[in-house]
Amino acid sequence: MRKQSNFLAYIFLLLTVTFWAGNFVVGKFASLYEVPPFSLNFYRWLFAWLILAPFTFPEIIKKKEYIIKNYKLFIILGVTSITIFNSIVYYSLNFTQVISGVLMISTIPVMIMFFSSILKIEKTNLFQIIGVILSFTGVIVIITKANFQVLRNLNFNKGDLTMVVAMFSWALYSTLLKRQKYEISQISLLQVVISFGLIFLIPIYFIEYQIGFRINLNAPFILILSYVVLLPGLASFLLWIKGISMIGANRSGVFLHLMPILSAIMAIIIFNEKFMFYHFLGACFIISGILLSNKKGKNA
Numbered sequence: 571m572r573k574q575s576n577f578l579a580y581i582f583l584l585l586t587v588t589f590w591a592g593n594f595v596v597g598k599f600a601s602l603y604e605v606p607p608f609s610l611n612f613y614r615w616l617f618a619w620l621i622l623a624p625f626t627f628p629e630i631i632k633k634k635e636y637i638i639k640n641y642k643l644f645i646i647l648g649v650t651s652i653t654i655f656n657s658i659v660y661y662s663l664n665f666t667q668v669i670s671g672v673l674m675i676s677t678i679p680v681m682i683m684f685f686s687s688i689l690k691i692e693k694t695n696l697f698q699i700i701g702v703i704l705s706f707t708g709v710i711v712i713i714t715k716a717n718f719q720v721l722r723n724l725n726f727n728k729g730d731l732t733m734v735v736a737m738f739s740w741a742l743y744s745t746l747l748k749r750q751k752y753e754i755s756q757i758s759l760l761q762v763v764i765s766f767g768l769i770f771l772i773p774i775y776f777i778e779y780q781i782g783f784r785i786n787l788n789a790p791f792i793l794i795l796s797y798v799v800l801l802p803g804l805a806s807f808l809l810w811i812k813g814i815s816m817i818g819a820n821r822s823g824v825f826l827h828l829m830p831i832l833s834a835i836m837a838i839i840i841f842n843e844k845f846m847f848y849h850f851l852g853a854c855f856i857i858s859g860i861l862l863s864n865k866k867g868k869n870a
Contacts, residue, residue: 652767665729708855
């Protein structure tokens with residue numbers, strides 16, 4: 571029974587990373603078709619919220635006292651996952667390559683261990699500490715393109731820098747997600763998280779609108795929105811939550827290593843992106859960090 575449960579969790583997580591890999595590619599398409607990133611994210615979660623509402627409202631009303639009691643946690647979950655992570659990924663892809671973005675995102679499993687240690691959810695060991703250092707070194711190599719004059723002159727690609735914010739935001743979300751058991755179903759938990767995330771997205775959406783970045787209601791926007799709402803939006807979040815509940819955040823996080831591979835292949839085929847030497851060097855540091863982080867050792 572346990573093997574069958576694990577196998578099902580692996581299927582859920584494999585589908586999750588496939589949809590998320592496609593999200594980076596579609597996010598790049600959004601930048602090419604000049605779809606405003608924060609507006610795209612706002613409509614993505616607004617439509618997801620509307621789709622989920624009929625299925626979740628009865629339980630949410632029933633559990634309203636529990637939700638109100640834990641509103642601070644739900645705010646953090648909503649802001650880190652819905653408001654920050656998704657918005658920043660779409661924004662970053664206006665300035666950086668898909669390959670660079672997904673390589674940095676691939677460090678999230680290591681960062682989950684880092685936050686788990688800081689928040690005293692799980693103990694860490696020396697291998698994990700070294701793994702965090704190596705993985706973050708890989709991120710720096712990618713950000714600087716292995717040219718440390720960039721670091722010296724602080725002449726960074728802003729898309730790479732903001733992707734680091736997204737990376738830490740999702741790692742914190744995943745860590746907090748496993749901190750406690752929730753008294754609501756997974757689909758209602760997703761709805762609550764979306765609700766709080768949307769509250770903080772609304773002012774950002776209006777700021778972007780007032781600046782002059784507005785949605786053009788055309789075929790590319792409809793196709794992009796349909797994909798991000800249904801697959802990396804609803805399906806992936808539900809599958810991710812379910813996978814974590816079945817085998818834990820650390821083991822689930824390992825599946826994120828497939829995402830850069832899938833996204834890189836898509837980016838090379840679709841956008842003719844080049845896998846540069848600094849990508850290879852950064853990936854070596856990141857992979858080394860991941861392997862060390864998963865090595866057993868005495869707790870520090």
